[in-house]
Amino acid sequence: VTDSNELDLELVDRVEADIQYEEMEPVLYEEVDHVAYITLNRPEVHNAQNSQMLYALDDAFNQAVDEDSVKCIVLRSGGKHFSQGHDIGTPGRDFEKPVERRLMWYDHTNKPGAEKAYAREQEIYLGMCKRWRQIPKPTICQVHRGCIAGGLMLAW
Numbered sequence: 001v002t003d004s005n006e007l008d009l010e011l012v013d014r015v016e017a018d019i020q021y022e023e024m025e026p027v028l029y030e031e032v033d034h035v036a037y038i039t040l041n042r043p044e045v046h047n048a049q050n051s052q053m054l055y056a057l058d059d060a061f062n063q064a065v066d067e068d069s070v071k072c073i074v075l076r077s078g079g080k081h082f083s084q085g086h087d088i089g090t091p092g093r094d095f096e097k098p099v100e101r102r103l104m105w106y107d108h109t110n111k112p113g114a115e116k117a118y119a120r121e122q123e124i125y126l127g128m129c130k131r132w133r134q135i136p137k138p139t140i141c142q143v144h145r146g147c148i149a150g151g152l153m154l155a156w
Helices: 004-018 051-066 113-133 150-155
Strands: 027-032 035-040 072-077 139-141
Touching: 027 051, 035 051, 051 113, 113 150
Parallel strands: 035 072, 072 139
Antiparallel strands: 027 035
């Protein structure tokens, strides 16, 4: 009999070894003339949203909000499409990797099955998108071409 925590750690180690993040930063940030430009930067996978990208996006929004010189925020993306939504099949898909909790007070991302999926969805997609909609600065989403599923969550 083995401890379930040992099995969880073995799974995490194996999964993290399989995740292949791109070498480029998943989100770019620049400020020009009092406008913060936040750019989704996974063009080779149509800006599929994995945890790495969404936490980087959260950092960029926080930076824009905290900078007094920023008067407006523009969210845009590089590549042919705005965003294909949730990352469901790229080498950078990191669904099994534990996530940093920024919004949830409970940690159920280490639970099996639907409980884990629900907790991740609450933290990474629903919770962050809701908070971003409450940014106290004018925010524009510059959408081009494909924008589906999780991409629409960002655009709305």
